[in-house]
Amino acid sequence: MEPEQDTHEANLLVQEMLEQELTDSDTSGAAHRFEEVIGLKIRELRIERGWSQTTVADRMRNLGFDLHQTAIAKIESGKRPIRANEVYALALVFGLPIQALWYLPVAGEPRSVEMLRHELEEVDKHIETMNESLQTLIGVYADAQTERMRLAKAMNEAAVEFQTQAREEDS
Structure with missing residues (x-):
């Protein structure tokens, strides 16, 4: 998957999370x-x-x-x-x-214990949903970092090869 696509996916996921939060409240x-x-x-x-x-x-x-x-x-x-x-x-x-x-x-x-318990359960559900979304975002981020490292390594290898060829041509 391309890094731009990963970033786009992450942005869509964040947007979806915010829309869900607004819908839920x-x-x-x-x-x-x-x-x-x-x-x-x-x-x-x-x-x-x-x-x-x-x-x-x-x-x-x-x-x-x-x-x-x-x-x-x-x-x-x-x-x-x-x-x-x-x-x-x-x-x-x-x-x-x-x-x-x-x-x-x-x-x-007065806020009854039952009402507070219900509110707490709702907050716990929201936290769980956010945690699941966060785990997905972490995966997207890790994939993007891996792709970045692969590209940086390929760029370094290409630079070394170019320098080696340049030296051989000069000799």
């Missing part, structure tokens, strides 16, 4: 759900601290964000899209690492 409404969850977390953090929505808006304005109490209310209810830089600034306002806004649990949404 349920992305319908994911962005909206993300905004709802972040909004709920912002509301919980605000209430835990005894802050009003105006207090949060004021703190955001101190960081350079022109937000008013109504914007905070809309963010908390999931009715206003939230920008990535706003999520970062809100994490600063609450004195938390930005990851906390993604990973803190939302009150009222």
